Amino acid sequence: MKKFLTIFFAVLLFIILLLLVIPMISVYLKTPMLLSGYSSSFTIQFNSQFVVLGLVLLVICFFFYRYGKYWRKLLRVNLILSVLFFLAQVYFTAVMLSTARKYKTHGSFSQGLKSQKEPVKPDETYSYLTVYNEKQHMDVFYPEKKSSNPTVPVILVHGGAFIEGNRTQVGYAANWFKDHGYTVFSIDYPLGKYDRQNWESAVNSVVTSMGFIAKNSKKFNIDPGKLVLVGGSAGAALVMQADLGLRKGFAKPYDSLQPPLPAAVIAIYPPVSLSELWQKIDEKKNIDLKDAARKYLGGSPSEFPQRYAQLNLIDQLSEGISPTFIIAGEIDHVVNVEATRKFVKRAEELKLPVSYVEIPYGEHVFDANSNSIAGQIEWNKIGAFLKNNHLEN
Secondary structure (H helix, E strand, O other), X not given: OHHHHHHHHHHHHHHHHHHHHXXXXXXXXXXXXXXXXXXXXXXXXXXXXXXXXXXXXXXHHHHHHHHOOOOHHHHXXXXXXXXXXXXXXXXXXXXXXXXXXXXXXXXXXXXXXXXXXXXXXXXXXXXXXXXXXXXXXXXXXXXXXXXXXXXXXXXXXXXXXXXXXXXXXXXXXXXXXXXXXXXXXXXXXXXXXXXXXXXXXXHHHHHHHHHHHHHOHHHHOEOHHXXXXXXXXXXXXXXXXXXXXXXXXXXXXXXXXXXXXXXXXXXXXXXOOHHHHHOOOOOOOOOOOHHHHHHHHOOOOOOOHHHHHHHOHHHHHHHOOOOEEEEEEOOOOOOOHHHHHHHHHHXXXXXXXXXXXXXXXXXXXXXXXXXXXXXXXXXXXXXXXXXXXXXXX
């Protein structure tokens, strides 16, 4: 019986260690699509937890190797794998802490062990627009601490490749801004379909929501001159389109309420060049999003050159830009980070107010765990960005 249990646990440990080590290696090699687009969870989203897990597995494997009498070769392999996993997690954690120092912000190993807060529920919900015979809604979250002074308003725009998602999928963002004294508006916008492309209606809806909020500024007790746009993924592209589109004239509200230009834009892993979705896909690095592009834009750049020219944001910088903070992951398999780097470089050449942070080994949605070191870097830098632009409450 003792022999059977030893062999059973040795094999079980071997399987567990393989399932942990193989994705870790694929991320280290910066080929996340080798296994799964989200294999970086093993290195970035749960740094602190995996260091602890690695240490526990190391101790267990050492115990089995030291005192086990059966299947010694497998016990030795398990010990080697556990050492490899533990040291790799220490390495990735050290990289994240070094990144925090590089960007002159704080990263805490112990905070990474904490569980996330449950998403807050909205205080109110409004319909701000009807388009395609569909009502578009916004959820409103008021600051935790009430103030008689007007607060800084924040519009959250969800992701989903322009074709899915809704206003409830804003995760930790609503919690953070509400806790820091902001009034938060999380909005829906029309989603793309094969028979209903939303390349104009999505950004125009964002702009319309800005006008709606500005018109009702007294009701919401906000300062419309300090409006901050925040989006992730497709939502990040839309908030940048809203800013640049208001300046260039291609983004317009559905009503006569012309909104003020945003005081700041926060774009989290934004797709800034949609034409590149049609380039040859390296299946080891990127996912094929042509189907989403057809629903969003109708087809390829050769079929609709004007649409792509408008939404390749690097070509829209000539009229300036609101202070913009961009954060991206180094090995994002959904958004082309090379295009993001080109955008930032071009903005810097034009001396435009763009700040950029890049998370090493970071995947798409690297910040799903806001308490991870990468998540801490993101939100600490967002806080510093808002403070530097006099947009803190």
